[in-house]
Amino acid sequence: MSAALLIEDxxxxxxxxxxxxxxxxxxxxxxxxxxxxGPSGCGKTTTLRxxxxxxxxxxxxxxxxxxxxxxxxxxxxxxxxERDIGMVFQSYAVWPHMTVHQNVAYxxxxxxxxxxxxxxxxxxxxxxxELVGLGEYAQRPVTSLSGGxxxxxxxxxxxxxxxxxxxxxxxxxxLDSKLRIRLRDELRRILKMTGMTGLYVTxxxxxxxxLGDRIGVMKDGKLLQMAPPGExxxxxxxxxxxxxxxxxxVLKGKVLERNGDQAVIDLGAAGRIAAxxxxxxxxxxxxxxxxxxxxxxxxxxxxxxxxxxRVTERRYQGMQTIYDVEFGxxxxxxxxxxxxxxxxxxxxxxxxPPDTCWAYRDEGQVSVD
Ligand code: ATP
Numbered sequence: 001m002s003a004a005l006l007i008e009d010x011x012x013x014x015x016x017x018x019x020x021x022x023x024x025x026x027x028x029x030x031x032x033x034x035x036x037x038g039p040s041g042c043g044k045t046t047t048l049r050x051x052x053x054x055x056x057x058x059x060x061x062x063x064x065x066x067x068x069x070x071x072x073x074x075x076x077x078x079x080x081x082e083r084d085i086g087m088v089f090q091s092y093a094v095w096p097h098m099t100v101h102q103n104v105a106y107x108x109x110x111x112x113x114x115x116x117x118x119x120x121x122x123x124x125x126x127x128x129x130e131l132v133g134l135g136e137y138a139q140r141p142v143t144s145l146s147g148g149x150x151x152x153x154x155x156x157x158x159x160x161x162x163x164x165x166x167x168x169x170x171x172x173x174x175l176d177s178k179l180r181i182r183l184r185d186e187l188r189r190i191l192k193m194t195g196m197t198g199l200y201v202t203x204x205x206x207x208x209x210x211l212g213d214r215i216g217v218m219k220d221g222k223l224l225q226m227a228p229p230g231e232x233x234x235x236x237x238x239x240x241x242x243x244x245x246x247x248x249x250v251l252k253g254k255v256l257e258r259n260g261d262q263a264v265i266d267l268g269a270a271g272r273i274a275a276x277x278x279x280x281x282x283x284x285x286x287x288x289x290x291x292x293x294x295x296x297x298x299x300x301x302x303x304x305x306x307x308x309x310r311v312t313e314r315r316y317q318g319m320q321t322i323y324d325v326e327f328g329x330x331x332x333x334x335x336x337x338x339x340x341x342x343x344x345x346x347x348x349x350x351x352x353p354p355d356t357c358w359a360y361r362d363e364g365q366v367s368v369d
Contacts, residue, residue, distance in 0.1 A: 003027035003028060003029050003030075003063075004028050004029060004030040004031075004032075004064070004065060004164060004165055004197040005027060005028040005034075005051065005062075005063070005064055005165055005197065005199060006027045006028075006061075006062070006063040007024060007025055007026055007027070007047070007051070007060070007061075007062050008025050008060055008061045008062075008063075009023050009024070009025055009059065009060040009061070010023070010024045010025070010047065010050060010057055010059070010060035010061075010062065011023060011057065011058045011059035011060050012043075012046050012047075012050055012055055012057050012058050013058045018220075018221070019058070019221050020043045020046045020221055021043045021046050021047050021050065021057075021221050022043070022220070022221035022222050023060075023221075023222065024043070024047055024060075024218075024221070024222070024223045025060075025223070026216055026223060026226050028165075028197055028198075028199060029197075030195075030197050031195045031196070031197055032197060032198075032213045032214065033188075033191055033196075033197075033198040033199075033200060033211055033212055033213050033214075034198070034199055034200070034212060034213065034214050034215075034216060034226075035200045035201070035202060035207070035208040035211055035212035035214070035215045035216070036048065036199070036200070036201045036202075036216045036218055037202060037203065037204075037205065037208040037212075037215050037216065037217050037218070037244075038203065038217055038218035038219055038244070039203060039219070039244070040203060042218040042219050042220060042221065043218055043220070043221040043222075044201045044202075044203075044218050045169055045170075045201055047201075047218075048167050048169055048199060048201045050062060050070065051064075051085070051165075051167060051199060052080055052083070052085060052087055052167050053069065053070070053077070053078060053079055053080035053083055054080060056070075056072070056077060057070050057072055058072060059072055059073065060072075064083055064084065064085070064164060064165055065084070065164045065165075069082075069083050083165075084163050084164045084165070085163050085164065085165045085166070085167055086157075086158030086159065086161070086163040086165070086166045086167070087158060087166075087167045087168075087169070088151070088154050088155050088158050088166070088167070088168045088169070088171045089154075089169050089170075089171065090169060090170040090171060090173050090174055091174070092147060092150035092151050092153070092154055092174070093154055094142045094150050094153050094154055094157070095142065096142060096143050098141075098142060099138065099139055099140060099141055099142065100129065100134060100137045100138050100139070100140050100142055100145070100153055101125055101129070101138040101139060103142055103153050103156075103157055104125045104128055104129060104153065104156045104157050104160050105121050105125045105160075106157065107157055107158075107160060107161045108120075108121045108124060108125070108160060108161055109121065124160055124161075125138070125160060126138075128156045128159055128160040129156055131156070131159070131190055131193065131194070132152040132153075132155055132156045132159075132190060133152060133186070134149065134152050134153065134156065137149065147174055147175055147179075148175050148179045148182075148183055151171060151172070151174075151175065151183065152183075154171070155171070155187070155190070159190070159194060159196070162194070164197065165197050165198070165199065166191070166196045166197065166198045166199075167198070167199050167200075168198060168199070168200040168201065169201045170201060170202055170203070171187075171200075172184055172187075172202075172204075172207065173202075173204070180207075181206075184206070184207050184210050184211065185210060187211060188210055188211050191211070198211075200212065205244075205245060205246070208229070209229045209233070212228075212229055213228065214226055214227060214228055214229075215227065215228070215229055215232045217232065217238075217240075217241045217244060217245070219240050219244075224237065224238045224240060224241050225237040225238060225241050232245060233245055233246075235276070235278065235358075236278075236290070236358060237278050238278075238360065239288055239290055239358075239360035239361075239363070242290040242358055242360070243290060246292055247290040247291055247292045247358065248292070248293055248333060249290065249291045249292070249293060249296070249332045249333060250288050250289070250290055251265075251267055251270075251273065251288065251289040251291075251330050251332070252267075252286070252287075252288055252289075252330075252362065253265040253266050253267040253268060253273070253286075253287055253288075253289065254266045254284060254285065254286060254287060255281045255282060255283050255284060255285045255286075255287050255359070256272060256283060257283055258277065258280070258281045258282070258283070261276055261277055261278065262274065262275075262276065262277070262354075263275050263276075263277040263281055263287070263359045265287050265289055265359055267289075267328060267330055268328065268329060269328040269329045270307060270327050270328025270329060270330045271307065271328060273289060273305050273352065273354075273357060274304055274305055274354040274357070275289050275354060275357035275358060275359035276354065276355060276357065276358055276359070277358065277359040277360065278358075278360075279359075279360055279361055281359060281361060285361060285362070286361070286362035287359050287360065287361060287362055288359070288360050288361075288362045289357050289358065289359050289360075290357075290358045290360065291332075291352060291356055291357050291358065292335075292356065293322065293332070293333045293334055293335035294335045294336075294337075295352070295353060295356035296325075296332060296334040296350055296351070296352055297350065297351040297352075297353070298311075298323060298325070298334050298336065298342070298343050298348055298349075298350050299342065299343055299348060299349055299350075300349060300350070300351045301349045301351060302351035302353065304351075304353075304354050305351060305352040305353065305354050305357065306349065306350070306351045307327040307328065307349075307350050307351075307352070308327065308347060308348075308349055308350075309325045309326055309327030309328075309332075309347075309348055309349075309350050310325065310326050310327070310345075310346060310347055310348065311323050311324070311325055311343055311344065311345045311346060311348050312324045312325070312326055312345070313345075314341055314343075314345070316339075316341070318339075319337060319338070319339060320335055320336065320337050320338070321335070321336050321338070321341050321342075322334070322335055323336070323343060325348065325350060327350065332350075332352075334350070
């Protein structure tokens with residue numbers, strides 16, 4: 001079966017500058033949700049807009065449901081209206097002069113795909129409003145709703161005609177944080193219940209993890225890694241991916257040896273550290289070892305990667321404590337859950353489990369701040 005969405009070597013340049021999307025390829029099988037995640041300006045929205053037909057790509061090919069909708073080399077460009085897609089944006093794109101019901105019924109009445117009959121429209125609108133939790137609000141003017149409710153109307157309006165593909169561009173970012181979390185979880189349920197195929201753009205990692213069957217991390221117009229959330233989090237293919245998804249500790253050293261995906265890195269005065277690596281590192285190369293604050297074990301002497309360090313600072317953050325720890329000229333932040341501080345300033349044992357240490361070629365600046 002062909003992918004619901006197939007993107008091959010997509011390039012989009014604005015004017016003569018650097019490409020905003022630079023050779024991106026991936027597919028979205030039917031019923032799957034792919035999230036494009038990355039910092040501002042990485043090209044995720046431009047990719048989505050090319051799929052929607054709102055931007056004209058410079059190169060590559062986009063196919064929806066096996067049909068090529070964009071291929072500049074052959075002069076193919078299908079208009080947005082003819083792509084059978086639904087779209088939900090950050091701004092609540094609802095018609096302010098209509099009721100909730102009228103907003104959701106509108107696409108069924110005026111879509112090119114063929115208008116539905118009156119009773120069919122009633123049934124579909126009612127079912128979709130129930131699905132998004134707005135069953136009681138059908139006759140309300142849409143402007144009387146809250147932001148979160150308006151976004152549900154926008155979602156219902158895109159779902160009601162069951163498009164082949166749903167495109168969502170930061171749909172939750174105008175909502176306050178509590179509501180954002182609630183709607184995020186509900187969105188996952190709704191999309192899975194309807195079996196929708198979705199492409200979702202965000203810079204918010206928690207949204208990416210909850211919503212994505214796979215996450216594609218982008219930087220500078222390139223797709224660095226496309227994988228299920230667990231793999232992105234536990235096996236980042238690149239130091240940027242590791243850093244962007246929260247591996248905030250970076251140790252610098254030189255490669256001593258590598259055997260398959262296992263490497264040993266010389267950290268200088270701190271000694272050696274064993275790490276996993278996705279790259280064919282060579283002995284003598286400069287390397288960075290990335291690891292998450294929550295993966296370091298303080299006060300424990302494990303069988304490997306065990307060091308003696310010194311706690312230099314403690315910061316309470318409600319339900320967690322961050323310790324700054326120095327060992328052999330290296331500095332790490334360590335996160336422990338719980339309200340009680342378990343370690344005092346001064347000497348402490350620490351273990352950096354090898355499986356949670358990821359080594360990459362040192363290619364200079366990777367900070368995402
Ligand atoms: P954000 O989350 O801030 O929207 P993004 O990852 O979605 O970021 P894009 O909006 O796709 O990034 O932008 C990618 C690059 O393309 C940026 O450098 C941006 O300035 C540029 N760009 C986007 N739209 C245009 C445009 N219409 N004209 C010129 N440059 C553009």
